[in-house]
Amino acid sequence: MLVPLGLSAQAAGVETLVTHAAIVDFEFDWGRDGLYCPTCNQGAGNARLAWTDGKLNLWVANVDDATGAFVPANGRGVKVDTNTALVTTYGNGPEWAFSALGSQLVYTKYLPDQPPSDATAGIGVATMVNGQWTHEMLDDSLQRISPIATLDLTDAAAKIQYQDPAKSATFWRLMSDGAEEHPIAVQGYSAGARRWVPGTGKAILTGKAPSGYNQIFLFDTTTGDTQQLTDENGNVSGAMMWQAPEYSNEYVFFGVLNGKMLVVYRQLPDANGQLSWQVIQRNSLPADFPYVWSPEYFVHNGRSYIFFQMNKTSVAANMSKPSQIGMVGILPDNNTLVNLTPDTATSRVRMDPEYYITAQGPFIYYNRYQLATTDTGPVPDGVWRVDTQLGPPVISSSLSH
Numbered sequence: 001m002l003v004p005l006g007l008s009a010q011a012a013g014v015e016t017l018v019t020h021a022a023i024v025d026f027e028f029d030w031g032r033d034g035l036y037c038p039t040c041n042q043g044a045g046n047a048r049l050a051w052t053d054g055k056l057n058l059w060v061a062n063v064d065d066a067t068g069a070f071v072p073a074n075g076r077g078v079k080v081d082t083n084t085a086l087v088t089t090y091g092n093g094p095e096w097a098f099s100a101l102g103s104q105l106v107y108t109k110y111l112p113d114q115p116p117s118d119a120t121a122g123i124g125v126a127t128m129v130n131g132q133w134t135h136e137m138l139d140d141s142l143q144r145i146s147p148i149a150t151l152d153l154t155d156a157a158a159k160i161q162y163q164d165p166a167k168s169a170t171f172w173r174l175m176s177d178g179a180e181e182h183p184i185a186v187q188g189y190s191a192g193a194r195r196w197v198p199g200t201g202k203a204i205l206t207g208k209a210p211s212g213y214n215q216i217f218l219f220d221t222t223t224g225d226t227q228q229l230t231d232e233n234g235n236v237s238g239a240m241m242w243q244a245p246e247y248s249n250e251y252v253f254f255g256v257l258n259g260k261m262l263v264v265y266r267q268l269p270d271a272n273g274q275l276s277w278q279v280i281q282r283n284s285l286p287a288d289f290p291y292v293w294s295p296e297y298f299v300h301n302g303r304s305y306i307f308f309q310m311n312k313t314s315v316a317a318n319m320s321k322p323s324q325i326g327m328v329g330i331l332p333d334n335n336t337l338v339n340l341t342p343d344t345a346t347s348r349v350r351m352d353p354e355y356y357i358t359a360q361g362p363f364i365y366y367n368r369y370q371l372a373t374t375d376t377g378p379v380p381d382g383v384w385r386v387d388t389q390l391g392p393p394v395i396s397s398s399l400s401h
Helices: none
Strands: 015-019 048-052 058-063 078-081 095-099 102-110 121-129 132-137 145-149 159-163 170-174 195-197 202-208 214-220 226-228 236-244 250-257 261-269 275-284 291-300 303-311 323-329 348-358 361-370 379-387
Touching: 048 102, 058 102, 078 102, 078 121, 078 132, 095 145, 102 145, 121 145, 145 195, 195 236, 202 236, 214 236, 236 291, 250 275, 250 291, 261 291, 261 303, 291 348, 291 361, 303 348, 303 361, 323 348, 323 361
Parallel strands: none
Antiparallel strands: 015 379, 048 058, 058 078, 095 102, 102 121, 121 132, 145 159, 159 170, 195 202, 202 214, 214 226, 236 250, 250 261, 261 275, 291 303, 303 323, 348 361, 361 379
């Protein structure tokens, strides 16, 4: 295993079982950033996860900041809502929304007492009121699905972007009743990842460029302007943009080129002295696991890290082939790819990685499955995690207010 500078080889690659429960597409509250606040959100804290079970119930459970354990282990802490969509229906489950209102949840919700369908699906919002969860379906949100929200605690209210059930159009609005719906006008939008850019109100997503290739675009919800960011000789998708502390908090972003190469971009002067988005790093995956899926980033102790699922196949839903979890930094001294799960003796599918920065340091959590065969489907192996070996936060992770 290649171990980049800043990572310890000690205990690297040891997978830890978090729970045997099949908790799929779990999403963490803002405590995941290493800023543990037990008194936030009306005393409910910010160390939490949300998910939807097979009976369409939406649950919130806690995360133990000291150990990284789920509390309770089966994830069924508080039932927040019912009749909510599974991740397998539209490709996404519940998501957290952050603003001055605290942590809320946004998700696809079906009308009560009606069969789940595209016609009965709309945007659900759950909010804590006097320490208790309340829920509603936003007005004028029928036949709208898969919302994702802004995560800026200083905003007066969160924004959401979402799609129609056919995933042929994308929209945004404020996350409140009566808010006006606006199209996100990126031509040829594909169903690839779409994200908010923290602190900007801008969306970064994949669209069709004049070249015919899918490229990365930036859409400004304030002005309605669209900017093409990449011009690669191939298809680019799966982008996320953030402020990188190692580059003086300048914005950087990554994308995945042709499904196999992770590419990092930064604004630098071109030959005419004008700032343009330029490649600062390219990472190809190991030959045995060449395909990138579910890339995300986190920032820890002043450095950025990108983690992702490494697949043997280009088909994300292929559960008959094993996969592993990779990670890479974005500086010359830590940009060598590290395989966090190098154990070849345990052949498993590892899917949908998520990070949580505990008091011990950043853990990567994921669902693990025994491989599907010609006779059986994939067998859930529970939720697992692996320690990134980056160490505890340098500054205390505890907040109180």
